[in-house]
């Protein structure tokens with residue numbers, strides 16, 4: 001097609017990928033710092049740095065490894081839901097983040113494996129919730145055009161769909 005613009009097509013799945021990370025991190029109680037797409041004409045970066053979601057645990061919060069692992073997985077899951085394919089190459093960095101988080105919790109390889117599968121399933125179920133996916137869509141649409149949102153703006157966008165008061169209930173609703 002003459003009007004095919006590869007950068008814009010890429011931008012769409014990358015926006016969903018980062019929105020997936022951000023939505024699940026936020027649902028799990030992390031504070032979003034910023035969500036951004038990199039490597040576009042507006043913000044060049046190396047090809048292995050396609051996006052960036054920064055979220056932190058507040059000093060007053062207990063670190064929840066499950067949230068760290070599931071938000072790492074959620075980027076891959078959200079992306080594959082819109083592309084219809086698993087982009088393992090692009091998923092490498094996120095998988096490493098997830099593995100590293102999981103290693104802090106499960107020490108022996110077989111329990112790590114079981115835990116990984118369980119959290120992958122939970123992340124899938126969470127993104128499958130109508131409200132959560134609506135939040136991802138809204139955040140991704142903004143990212144696709146604006147390329148970078150600060151934490152407060154990202155949270156406001158998610159809260160346009162999921163009320164802060166419902167956040168924990170939704171998080172706990174996946175087994």
Ligand SMILES: [Zn+2]
Nearest residue numbers: 017021075094
């Ligand atoms: Zn990622």
